[in-house]
Structure formats: C-alpha cells, structure tokens
Amino acid sequence: MARPAIVVALPVTERKIVADELRSAGFEAIQIGAPDELEALLEHRRDIAVAILDGETDLDTSLEYYGLLHERSHKIPALMVMSPSAMDRMFSPSSADEFFSRPYTADSIRWRIEAMCIRSMTVDDGSGPIIQSGSLEMGDWSRRATVLAIFNPKGGVGKTTIATNLGSALQLHRGQKVLLIDADTVTGHVTTSLGLEQVRTVADSWNDQADGGPVESLTELAAPHPSGLSVVALTSSPLNTEILEPSRVADSIATARPMYDFIVVDLHPSYSSLNLAIFEKADRILVPVTPDVPALRAAVQLRDVAIEVGLQDRLALIVNRANSGVSVADMERTVGMGALALIRSGGLLFVRAANEGRTVIEMYPRERITEDFDALADRLVRTHVPEASPADTPQRSGFRLFGRSKEPARA
Known part of the structure; x- marks a missing residue:
C-alpha cells in the first residue's frame, strides 16, 4: 500500500532536500510555493497526512496554509518551523501539530513525520496513548x-x-x-x-x-x-x-x-x-x-x-x-x-x-x-x-x- 502524501511548503533552498528525503522513505512529497496551490490540492486529494510549513521566515503565509489545512472537513496536522517569539501569533494550534526550529536536518524531519503518522493511529484510554486495534504498518497510517x-x-x-x-x-x-x-x-x-x-x-x-x-x-x-x-x-x-x-x-x-x-x-x-x-x-x-x-x-x-x-x-x-x-x-x-x-x-x-x-x-x-x-x-x-x-x-x-x-x- 502506498504511504501517505506529505505537503512540503518550505523555502525553495530547503524544499527539495526535505522532499527527496521523504521520497526515499516511501512518502509522496508534494512541493508547493503558495496558498492557492494548497487550496487546489485539497480539492481533490484525501490522502495528505501532514503539511510541513515555515512559520519562521514567513509566518503570515504559513498561517494562510494552516487555515486551509483546517478549513471545512480538513483536519490535517502541521509540522511547522517556528521561532519562540512567533508562537503567540498561532491560532490555538491543534494537539496534533508539532513545531521545530532551525538548524535541522532532512533526516530529522523525516523521523518527525514518521512519528506523527504513528501518533495518528493511537488513542488515549486514560492510561496513556495506545495503538488502536489492528496491526501497525507505516503505510497504513490513515487506516x-x-x-x-x-x-x-x-x-x-x-x-x-x-x-x-x-x-x-x-x-x-x-x-x-x-x-x-x-x-x-x-x-x-x-x-x-x-x-x-x-x-x-x-x-x-x-x-x-x-x-x-x-x-x-x-x-x-x-x-x-x-x-x-x-x-x-x-x-x-x-x-x-x-x-x-x-x-x-x-x-x-x-x-x-x-x-x-x-x-x-x-x-x-x-x-x-x-x-x-x-x-x-x-x-x-x-x-x-x-x-x-x-x-x-x-x-x-x-x-x-x-x-x-x-x-x-x-x-x-x-x-x-x-x-x-x-x-x-x-x-x-x-x-x-x-x-x-x-x-x-x-x-x-x-x-x-x-x-x-x-x-x-x-x-x-x-x-x-x-x-x-x-x-x-x-x-x-x-x-x-x-x-x-x-x-x-x-x-x-x-x-x-x-x-x-x-x-x-x-x-
């Protein structure tokens, strides 16, 4: 089974490096450069697991992306580069969202994505998160x-x-x-x-x-x-x-x-x-x-x-x-x-x-x-x-x- 799609909306100099790392792990990495590209993508794709955003160099654009990810029936978590000073401008981020700061490596982003996909398959019964029923497969994140x-x-x-x-x-x-x-x-x-x-x-x-x-x-x-x-x-x-x-x-x-x-x-x-x-x-x-x-x-x-x-x-x-x-x-x-x-x-x-x-x-x-x-x-x-x-x-x-x-x- 194909692994889920990951949207990469980072600066051009970083976008390709991260996308290549994700593809090497079997993900479909979709590179975008503007909110209207994400809006068009969400019209026909239902398999997007996470979007990687840059809230440090262009917070306003990232907030536009973030709004689209949670518009209508979409509830797509974000992995966002954020500086501590910008955190207070976030619109009550979802518990599924995660943040990281520069400098970072493409490999570290890949493993953060892996962890977020696993976490989407868990529930909390009061004693801590547990894997939901069924076998865990990395390609089965949304099932x-x-x-x-x-x-x-x-x-x-x-x-x-x-x-x-x-x-x-x-x-x-x-x-x-x-x-x-x-x-x-x-x-x-x-x-x-x-x-x-x-x-x-x-x-x-x-x-x-x-x-x-x-x-x-x-x-x-x-x-x-x-x-x-x-x-x-x-x-x-x-x-x-x-x-x-x-x-x-x-x-x-x-x-x-x-x-x-x-x-x-x-x-x-x-x-x-x-x-x-x-x-x-x-x-x-x-x-x-x-x-x-x-x-x-x-x-x-x-x-x-x-x-x-x-x-x-x-x-x-x-x-x-x-x-x-x-x-x-x-x-x-x-x-x-x-x-x-x-x-x-x-x-x-x-x-x-x-x-x-x-x-x-x-x-x-x-x-x-x-x-x-x-x-x-x-x-x-x-x-x-x-x-x-x-x-x-x-x-x-x-x-x-x-x-x-x-x-x-x-x-």
Whole structure:
C-alpha cells in the first residue's frame, strides 16, 4: 500500500532536500510555493497526512496554509518551523501539530513525520496513548476500520440481516465502534429495519453540496441507533442515485476509516460499478449463502468473477440457516470457499426485532442465534487478514451441487 502524501511548503533552498528525503522513505512529497496551490490540492486529494510549513521566515503565509489545512472537513496536522517569539501569533494550534526550529536536518524531519503518522493511529484510554486495534504498518497510517462488504449476487440470502446483526454484535458485545452503510441503492432497507426514519442520505447531502451547501462526511451524516451503531444510507430512492459516482462513494468510505473500528457495507445484489468500487476498498467480502441451489450458484459465479479481478483472497463464506440439515462441508466444496461462520435460522426472532426497529443482538442476547453472531464478531476482531483456506484458490471446474454436475456459472 502506498504511504501517505506529505505537503512540503518550505523555502525553495530547503524544499527539495526535505522532499527527496521523504521520497526515499516511501512518502509522496508534494512541493508547493503558495496558498492557492494548497487550496487546489485539497480539492481533490484525501490522502495528505501532514503539511510541513515555515512559520519562521514567513509566518503570515504559513498561517494562510494552516487555515486551509483546517478549513471545512480538513483536519490535517502541521509540522511547522517556528521561532519562540512567533508562537503567540498561532491560532490555538491543534494537539496534533508539532513545531521545530532551525538548524535541522532532512533526516530529522523525516523521523518527525514518521512519528506523527504513528501518533495518528493511537488513542488515549486514560492510561496513556495506545495503538488502536489492528496491526501497525507505516503505510497504513490513515487506516483504522476494517471494511466488510456484505454481498451475494442473489437476493434473499440474508445480507441485510447479517449486516445489521453483525454490526450490532461488534458494537454491543465486542466494544467496537461501527459504521453501518446501506449501499443498496435499489432495494435497501437497513434504516427501515432499524426503525430510523427520515434520515439524511449521502445523495441528499451531495445534491445540496452541488447547490452550494456544506461538505458533510459520512460521520456527520450518520444517524445514531440505540445499539450504538452509526448508520448511513446512500439514498432513500433508486431514482436519486445519479450523483452517487462510484469512485466518490468509495473514497468517502476510505475517508471514514480513521473514525471507526469496523465499517459494514450492505450491497445490492448486482455487479454494478458502485459495488465493484466498494469491493476495491473492502478488506473482506462476506458472502452469505443459504442451502439452496440458486444461492450457491450465485456464490460460485461471484468466486469466478473475484478470480478474474484478483479479489478472491478477500472472499469469505457465511452460511446462513446453517441448521437446515445440508452438509456445510458440501457447501464449501461446491462454492470453493471456506466458511467463516455458520448462522442458524432465527425464525420469528428476526421478524420481531425488525418490527421493533432493533436487532436480535439487543432483544435476544441469550439466544443461540446471538451466539452465532458473537462467534463471527470474535473471528473478525481477532484477525484483520482473511484466513486462507484450501478452497480459496480454486480452478474453474465442473460445478457440482449436491450430486448434480453443471458447468461453472459465468459473470
């Protein structure tokens, strides 16, 4: 993964030396010489980690830069050269900002940047800063949330039920901060099943923004649910999707990652450009299947598509209604994926919970169906990288469903 971008706004004689040092460490160093260059850059870049400013020789210009870094939804920390006499002119600097003085070496700046990137991945629980959940990689400075896409190209397999209850189990029983996104722009009903009415959608926000309204992040749009989940819907109508440009939606999900531990995305059953863009951002694509031929055929089709586009390592099977009597081992062999979790049939429990705008995790914490979701949540919390399975590297072969041989389904 590429390391984040660093803006270098130092005097010309120092700018190139520092930029070259940062590039040697794998950062993208962007040299700028005026505030309007930074303003233009921030219009289309979302991966800037730190800006290096010169508040000693040109404090006024540096304060212009600083204002742009914190304008609108931007909260980009600054590493600034400052003299002690100039400190009292700063506008209450953020706790994420740092300062240094001359003389300095390019190498010392590089290591200050490394430390600031690490610090952006920490939280303070009262006992001092600790690294947030997940493995620490220098190139992963802005990542926190594990993005889970819930998808099967066949409808009716329980995607929304799994998305809402898995999110609730992670939030309530495992202490994870979860953003739940309804990205089914055709038949999505996450907000309805959770009893959230009249929510402001991403499409609403972006249409308002196009008319001169404010920029709103997914975090700002998220509606709170009693379970603690933050819930966002892309749209409330399939007729209001034109503004939902796929790469912009995917980028907005990536931008929300530092604010959450998990982002759970419920998708429409299609190979739309929107879904494909979200697949690229997903750490795992959880594939719910029910023990019936159409659902398993659809999962095999998804497996073949994933092989074609290089996403097969992200797939993981979720066997829904697993207590139907059909062999899970047979289902794994048929689909060519190992099962990450088995979810038994919840029967009327799901209906009763949805009628109350709740999840079974909230209403029936001692039921065995809740134990199934807790077990899945445990596996996801324990590991960020999908576990390999012998079935994860299939070759195209005859398609066998419970003794019936067919050719592989094709996308």
